[in-house]
Amino acid sequence: MEFKKPATVLNLANIRQALVRMEDTVVFSFIERSQFYESPSVYAPNKYKIPNFSGSFLDWLLLQNEKTHSLVRRYESPDETPFFPDQLEESFLPSLNYPPILADYADEVNVNDEIRTVYIEKIVPQIAAKKGDQDENIGSTACADVDCLQALSRRVHFGKFVAEAKFQNEMARYTNLIRNKDIKGIEEAITDSAVEAKILERLIAKGHAYGTDPTLRYSQNPQSKVQPEAIAKIYKEVVIPLTKKVEVEYLLRRLGDDDEAEAQDPQRKTQLMNRLLSNSLW
Numbered sequence: 001m002e003f004k005k006p007a008t009v010l011n012l013a014n015i016r017q018a019l020v021r022m023e024d025t026v027v028f029s030f031i032e033r034s035q036f037y038e039s040p041s042v043y044a045p046n047k048y049k050i051p052n053f054s055g056s057f058l059d060w061l062l063l064q065n066e067k068t069h070s071l072v073r074r075y076e077s078p079d080e081t082p083f084f085p086d087q088l089e090e091s092f093l094p095s096l097n098y099p100p101i102l103a104d105y106a107d108e109v110n111v112n113d114e115i116r117t118v119y120i121e122k123i124v125p126q127i128a129a130k131k132g133d134q135d136e137n138i139g140s141t142a143c144a145d146v147d148c149l150q151a152l153s154r155r156v157h158f159g160k161f162v163a164e165a166k167f168q169n170e171m172a173r174y175t176n177l178i179r180n181k182d183i184k185g186i187e188e189a190i191t192d193s194a195v196e197a198k199i200l201e202r203l204i205a206k207g208h209a210y211g212t213d214p215t216l217r218y219s220q221n222p223q224s225k226v227q228p229e230a231i232a233k234i235y236k237e238v239v240i241p242l243t244k245k246v247e248v249e250y251l252l253r254r255l256g257d258d259d260e261a262e263a264q265d266p267q268r269k270t271q272l273m274n275r276l277l278s279n280s281l282w
């Protein structure tokens with residue numbers, strides 16, 4: 001994506017191509033993670049004594065990673081959303097000054113806490129090699145987790161670009177739906193079932209292609225490193241619903257505060273939206 005050229009970024013065909021490319025990153029990061037055990041110790045708060053830190057081993061590593069990457073401007077990029085937005089550092093590099101592509105509140109649309117929870121509770125058990133801990137590998141496991149989480153986060157928050165593109169393509173329709181706070185209507189408007197079905201079909205093919213030893217492809221029982229059906233299920237039940245949640249959350253604020261009475265009561269709005277979207281999540 002060329003974020004210095006807003007028109008190309010908001011072209012829905014380009015956005016979809018970028019999402020297809022991100023599937024590769026997600027699938028390969030799952031394959032890397034699949035070498036290791038489930039490793040509950042990596043996710044348990046304060047399991048390890050870490051100087052000046054309270055939280056899980058994974059959170060500590062994720063935070064160090066984000067702090068370092070913030071120094072090279074990772075989170076200035078509009079397609080990167082941090083897990084620890086309040087603890088980033090100022091880069092010594094000059095600011096990139098991207099032209100505004102998304103609305104000014106875009107950074108506040110952040111579902112990373114939810115991504116991390118669902119990753120630990122639902123995704124890891126499906127892709128890990130075995131249950132239990134493997135002490136010598138907690139570092140490698142947590143590194144693989146950081147890659148998975150960052151790949152998932154980037155993919156899910158790309159929903160902001162999808163939403164902006166769809167809004168600009170059908171401004172009258174969305175303005176109406178947003179004014180009426182018609183969350184269900186917005187969800188229907190942004191949904192493209194054919195695109196979703198194609199994604200799931202392609203993920204099964206990618207799971208087979210990337211996860212199998214190619215020289216064994218024609219043998220009786222080629223073993224895929226991560227079950228392709230599990231990858232498709234994770235997309236269907238987690239990744240796509242969360243992307244759509246980002247789209248809806250972004251669109252609800254798109255007309256600005258004057259038009260949004262619920263801005264007075266953001267908690268109610270979140271509750272309502274979680275209820276509406278919860279059916280599609282695990």
Ligand SMILES: C=C(O[C@@H]1C=C(C(=O)O)C=C[C@H]1O)C(=O)O
Pocket residue numbers: 016162190191192193195196199239240241243244
């Ligand atoms: C991302 C899009 O918006 C929606 C979400 C999708 C997804 O998360 O993969 C796919 C299709 C749409 O229902 C899109 O239209 O491409």
